[in-house]
Amino acid sequence: MVQTVYTFGGDAPHDDPRQKDKTVTGGKGANLAEMASIGLPVPPGFTITTEVSVKHLEGIDTRPLIESQVEEALTHIECTVGKKFGDAADPLLVSVRSGARVSMPGMMDTVLNLGLNDETVEGLARTSGDERFAWDSYRRFIQMYSDVVLGVDHGLFEEALEIAKEDNGYYADTELSADDWRALVAEYKGIVESELGKPFPSDPKEQLWGAIYAVFDSWDSERAKVYRRLNDIPADWGTAVNVQAMVFGNMGDTSATGVAFTRDPATGQRAYYGEYLINAQGEDVVAGIRTPQYLTKAAREAAGAKAPSMEEALPEAYAELARVFDLLERHYKDMQDIEFTVERGKLWMLQTRSGKRTAKAALKMAVDMVGEGLIDEKTAILRVDPMALDQLLHPTLDPQAERHVLATGLPASPGAAAGKIVLDADTAEQWASRGEKVILVRVETSPEDIHGMHAAQGILTARGGMTSHAAVVARGMGRPCVSGATGISIDRASGTVRIGSHELKEGDEITLDGANGQVMLGIVPTVEPELAGDFGTLMEWADAHRRMRVRTNAETPEDCRMARQFGAEGIGLCRTEHMFFDANRISAVRQMILAESEEGRRKALDLLLPEQRADFTEIFEVMTGLPCTIRLLDPPLHEFLPHGDNEFAELSDATGLGIDHLKRRASELHEFNPMLGHRGCRLGITFPEIYEMQARAIFEAACAVQKSSGEAPLPEIMIPLVATKRELELLRALVDRVAKEVFEEQGVEVDYLVGTMIELPRAALMAGEIAKEGAFFSFGTNDLTQTTLGVSRDDSAKFLAQYVEKGIFPRDPFVSLDIDGVGQLVELAAERGRATRPDIKLGICGEHGGDPASIAFCEKVGLDYVSASPYRVPIARLAAAQAALK
Template identity: 50%
Template sequence: VVSGARTPVKISVLEKQQPKIYKQFLDIAAKLEKHYRDMQDIEFTVERSKLYVLQCRSGKRSAAAAVQIAADMVKEHLISREEALMRIDPASLQSLLHAQIDDRAKGAPIAHGLNAAPGAAAGIVVFDPDVAVEMKRQGKKVILVRPMTTPDDVHGMVAAEGILTSQGGATSHAAVVARGMGKPAVVGCEALLIDLRTRQFTVKNETVHEGDPITIDGSTGNVYRGELDMQAAKLSSQFGQVLKWADDYKALGVYANADTPEDATKARDFGAEGIGLCRTEHMFMQVERLPVVQEMIMAETPDSRRKCLEQLLPMQREDFQGIFRAMKGLPVTIRLLDPPLHEFLPSLEDLLVEVTELRATKGDAATLSQKERLLRRVRVLHESNPMLGLRVCRLGIVYPEIYQMQVRAIMEAAVEVKKEKLDVRPLIMIPGVGTVTEMKALKDLVTTEAERIIKASGVKVPYQVGTMIELPRACIVAHRIAEYAEFFSFGTNDLTQTVFGYSRDDAEGSFIPVYLDRKILREDPFQVIDQDGVGEMMRMALDRGRSARPDIKVGICGEHGGDPSSVQYCHDIKLDYVSCSPFRVPIARLAAAQSVLKDKEKEKAGTGSKPDQD
């Protein structure tokens, strides 16, 4: 049997054939489990009606089994709640929250990329976000396949079951948005040769056309041809029980990144204590709003921009009302517009092709005129390095009317919800501040508009104004910024980029795999906080910020908020909270509890909890 030359019968057969030996086996198994205080993998044999136990060891288990076993052993008084919490790997909980491919259905993958967002999805291939929306309307399941995604593609991502890209890394647009939506994603699948013109991709001498079915596994990064069978996600009562125990021990708050009322509701279902990041730009990308946003960007004067913003105001206000209602008085941190404006417009290359074709074919004059006007504006907004250009708080300085509209929408929404006898706690976050003068100027803008709304409505709404710390300079002058900022939130995605000087989308698809393989980097810094560099910047900002404002609340809202070792670091430096995508909230809750329990173990051993530094 041990050699694999024989197939053993099921143990239930032993009960029928030799009931005495079966009872003896159960007694021994119970004693071993009680002695080792863990589920045991027992090897035994029966020879001439005599039971021989050959060996035993702690048994391997799935994530679902680990939760079940831990909860059962607490119930049986074999282990404490603390031990139960420490026996579960937080990262393994991801597999419980998403559908998975049935093991019996798996074949050979046709391609492999980065496992960017967990879970599995199957559907027909589409290459265009508009087609994805139309197919969804027809009741068809689709997988959106793109070289990379941009904010222009969000409506297609919403319609798709999953996302597959040939470029990008684990913190690319596709990865971050998919995780927030709870949709599986495989990114950076470089073997895919995508031809958007003919609507097909080629991989390993196989060609997959639009309309062909594929399956993606965001937990492993595998891509399969055809539609494979799935196992639906199932959350047991023990899962909820274990997380309640975690909440009893953890010191860190766990918030969620959520951009819609649906996201907010999901976040609360998973135990989020607030929203640590609501990205307002995602609200602009809805199909019916994008033309208004583009017209606002095309406007040449503040007055004409304000007219467009007046159309966007009720849309944003409605979004915020839904989120405030869903969160029922929990804090909601809303980031004012962050990305460069060109992201809301067609790409320069696409427009050049369209204008050239219209001129060459003498196409419709009105269409040509409109495209030429758009092209002129895109050229004006085009930047050599948009990540460090006209974006974040600089947008609010150059185009203050945009931030004024957003603050008005936030506060008017808060007033309306407050009139419904519901508590609201808006926290207005200014992105990308690097100087105290930026912070002061924009706090003045925010408070002036907010107080105007409060005075006009006669409804008092408590609110705070803070900033996202994502630049090294902001960390260095955090004590000055804290004179005006009432809270800090570390944007660890961009802080990692600016500390390392890496472009995350380029780095993860090119040299970071080599760096990891050659041990130049121990971990991918875009997935695990780099404690020696980025972490020290965070520690500096925290200490300096609290020296100026002792009660300042500080958290993180980058993707690191759902990584267990990063949660441990945030606990060690005494942040107030972490924020992550809704589907990572259970992971962060358990990791936060384990951080406290590890401190207890270190105290017993007589050591401190400060992490080792190189």
């Protein structure tokens, strides 16, 4: 029988490679076994594998498959700690935690203090010598278990706790006595019976099995689904479950719990970073229920805080923790995110994992660790998430701008964010969906807020520390976050936020500076990023290791300059129709479209020629010496037609034609399915004068730049929407003829290529024939996805999210290439194109050109380049390097 339960700690063996395989035992289970194997103090426990989770989610009754192994593993814990599970005299208590193969902080469920009932709580009180601690632990267990396993609203317990504190005049939980907690336990049990019609389960074994399957089920909680969707985590991975002997950080002033990082996850500085709480359990730190204290004396002094750091309050435990920090970083060769507990002076390690970090920190750590000899350049390249670079590529707050600072909190996640205040996650998602920029303002966030945090530009919380839920998740998402901002009160009922003396309403604008924790009134101006230092170093390494070139999708000089600043090596797609929409040109475009004769069209095109020539001249001046793929007019003509009486009247004035005549002509041009109608090369075939004008503008501009600079770009004329060899043959002849005319007129020649965009399934299938006429293929994967799947990208948002959620598509096919379907066509077209023309140039210019997973596929197929929007060029450079190294 396949082993589905693995023990760790004590004398448990750790030599089975499956136990340290994160796909089997999850990240937490694998790392607990690893820490135990290198001699770190890990409370003993066992891991139930992800394979059981997958079977359970498929509806299989897995308990008979694992029951005997769980019983045996439980005995291992009992023998190691010398306590019995369910023993009234000296009870063993356990925690039950999730552990997916990748970190999903706060997205799944945990149960602590499991094994308590009315008998074992008395035994815990006697053995610990602390009756208050025992009853506090019991009430924590009932509250957590009832929420996670039994589905009782946790707010009912919070309300009962607040009433108990108010009735006794208490401010904090720590002020309640053992008798207070005993009374609350009775009240909590009453709440459960009232809500469920049955008593709280007292049998520890029943409690354990309930918790195990509740944790398995939390893999499919709404917040976990949202997190997986946002982070491209497959739904069929499942989670492991870890059952571990409890150690207690809430046993007085020599006990504590904390979360720490071996380096600063916000800046990447090589300094211990973290927070701890004296006399607390782990959820107190992570949930931000109590304000945690600094880990080191230096951090406390820098912040001007008075409460002692762990280094000062628990010096021996801190020294041991520092030793563990260094050992773990050397062992894993990466910054570690650690959870620990100190029980009456003894340090216990509860978790380690590669810590989430900001893009800035990721770059610094990668470069620093190469310098320290910890890792090599290839490892550094592979370690930085390409999509995380997006955090660095956008403007930051202008240091010279005036700031009206309302409050200052903790700089929990760096970056600048501005937007309208919203007070709940649903509103944040709704407003963002209609294009509003919002700041999510909460007392504290919870895992249920994940969708609103993703929709928001930034997050502001009144409570919580640097390792609270809001801080950790915001850093992972790249969202600026200010947490623990004192002086902020939120009134959800009235939709208002009071910050100091200011009362703001939902919808009012504020700005956050996640670098220093400032909250500012209104919108503060920004400045462009500086891409040097660690960023420049990593990009140099990436460029040295990648094979594919990286171009940009751009059609304005401004975008071209930005793309070159980001390292673009040419233009992969210049959409000339975007130039036609300019307010100063649209009238001439409409005259051309509505003309009823070639003469009329040429007259309008004569007006557009100098404008197009000027466009290309500016672009070529920026891109001198680089290849520039220029797509000739592609969209359906209806996109340019007048809409409304005012526009028809303006066109009538410009042409001298009657409004009724123009409306009749517009009606004649109407198409029922324009995206599959008279567009692309079909325009060039039926109205060749349009493509003649564009080709002339391109070649005249290239010749002018050649004369002025001595170095011309390489124009690559792209014929769109080709489905047959004959279409490309006719239009290539047109382009060649215009090129010859221009070169003779200008007395200078420039090199150029003519090729096509592969965006129709037939074009992919006939690529061998089409390659006889085309010197290059550029895969237009946006339209190729539409035409292959029969799905409109403009209308699919209504149902694609459900398709992803139900596993029909692994991810949105317009965001990440459908490799199984559309990818096959790309691969086939590349293969057939090369068979005809071995030196054919192959690239991709759809939005997928900036998606790392799609770029990895392009490397596999052997494309020559990818093209992405300007701000995604660095992402593509790094992703291309990673694809080449894997």
